Amino acid sequence: MKGAPIFAGSPIDLTLFFGIATGLAVVTYSLSGRSYDWRAVACVIGLWAVFGIGAAMNIGTDRGAYKTALLYTLTLLCALGPCLLLASARAQRLWLYLAVAGGLAVAVETILMRDATAWTVYHRLNVEGTSTIGTARVIGAAAVVASVMTALTFGRRRLWWCAVAVFCTGLVVMVGSRGPLISLALAVPVALFLSKAMYGRRVAALAMGIIVVIASAWAVVESSVRHSVRISRFMAGDVTDLAREALLREALSVIGRNPLGLGWDGFIAIPAIQFNYAGRDRPIYPHNFLLEIFVEGGWLAGALVLVLVALSIRGFVLNSRTSESTAVLGLGIYWIAAAQTSSDINGNRTTWVMLVLGLMYYLRERGERRAARAVSAGERVGWRQVSPP
Known part of the structure; x- marks a missing residue:
């Protein structure tokens, strides 16, 4: 998001800054002996x-x-x-929730500091000076996490996650980048289908996850809110992209x-x-x-x-x-x-x-x-040694 007006005047390149910060964190961790x-x-x-x-x-x-x-x-x-x-498991959990927090932050920034030209001419929601693909990717990541959590949680937490999923999915549609939307529509059902956490509720979880994503996207497309024509065509079945197809060919x-x-x-x-x-x-x-x-x-x-x-x-x-x-x-x-x-x-x-x-x-x-098999094999050998002839 470093191209946004709020960061455009910064004397420090944000990619370089956070790259250096991450590098220092890696070095510190490696020297700590953990x-x-x-x-x-x-x-x-x-x-x-x-x-x-x-x-x-x-x-x-x-x-x-x-x-x-x-x-x-x-x-x-x-x-x-x-x-x-x-x-560590704690760091991985933090990484997951930071993906949601980052997506929500970019979503709010996109609404408050939208590019007027992209909105009025192309009907695409985006932050001025940034890439629509990058914007949609970050918001889409939050939508994926929220959609999966909606399908697998209960009570008030489910309502919270559902609200985040609907909000972020709708914004992905309004940004108008097809790649993140396709990735979102693919990731949620595949994750729910392959997950080992279903415990007999695979069908219900799959249905809920798919409904949240598709219904949110369809609601935006069918509403009076401006949205990209490319997304409407994509949801109607038009998946042609001559420029990308030529590059792939x-x-x-x-x-x-x-x-x-x-x-x-x-x-x-x-x-x-x-x-x-x-x-x-x-x-x-x-x-x-x-x-x-x-x-x-x-x-x-x-x-x-x-x-x-x-x-x-x-x-x-x-x-x-x-x-x-x-x-x-x-x-x-x-x-x-x-x-x-x-x-x-x-x-x-x-x-x-x-x-x-x-x-x-x-x-x-x-x-x-491998460790479990080694223990199992050792137990079998020990049992044979103490067994009577």
Whole structure:
């Protein structure tokens, strides 16, 4: 949100400021002697070592320096941070509720400091100087958590969570960015379906979660409140996006011919992309997290990230024994899905946080299962030793 008028005059870049703050927190934690998940740290470092193939492919070219620098500083920090800062259950719970608080804060800011041009011309609610995609993503994350909690809690807490879910889902529709809305509509039912916290009420929870999301979105679209025409068309079944489809098609066309990748920021080197986007000063990427890694980082990097996604989702599912851990599952699916619709490997920093958090859950569950099997095997051996002949 650093482009908003309230922050525009700040002499300090907020991304850099909070990046440094997070880095200092990681260093402080590591020096304190407290435990952390060294296995997840090793996995992250190994993956970034493979990302070095994409960096090596840029040697002798005049591209990719800035993207590579971000990848090995701020993005790496976001991937390593959870291994230490989210190592405890208390920190993970705080992270969940901070996602809701952040979404509500951005929602209020969007209403109070809306961009007049975006509202009057495009019927899209947004904060002046910011990206609609970024705004919708943050609010959508709060909507995911609130929708899942609505389905799994009771009493007054359910009413509170339902109010937050309806409010945030309605604002996502009014911001008019389709990617976050699609991710929201996908994350809530999938999380409720896969959760281990259902205990026989899977159908009721699924129905409630789906109703909250769809009814909230439909109510805004059918009301007299201004909303994006793109969202109306999407909800009516129109999912075409010629610009995004062209980017995805070009990305798919070069993967098979470049096993080592084109190098970071190499997507712009594709002839068709150069022709269509010549002179554009904004970075060009496939708007799909996984495809971008395959195209620019190579087959090995893409395959490892696919494995990371699978293990991360598995870890979230294995951990989903309570309403809060199910909400974390929904949040993980949401950010993984959101990364497939927009931004690049560096812009999807929260996706990296959630991917590594899910990996930590998976490694912990696997360690506990192995320990339980070892204890069980030891008990069987001990029983045989004391059993009479």
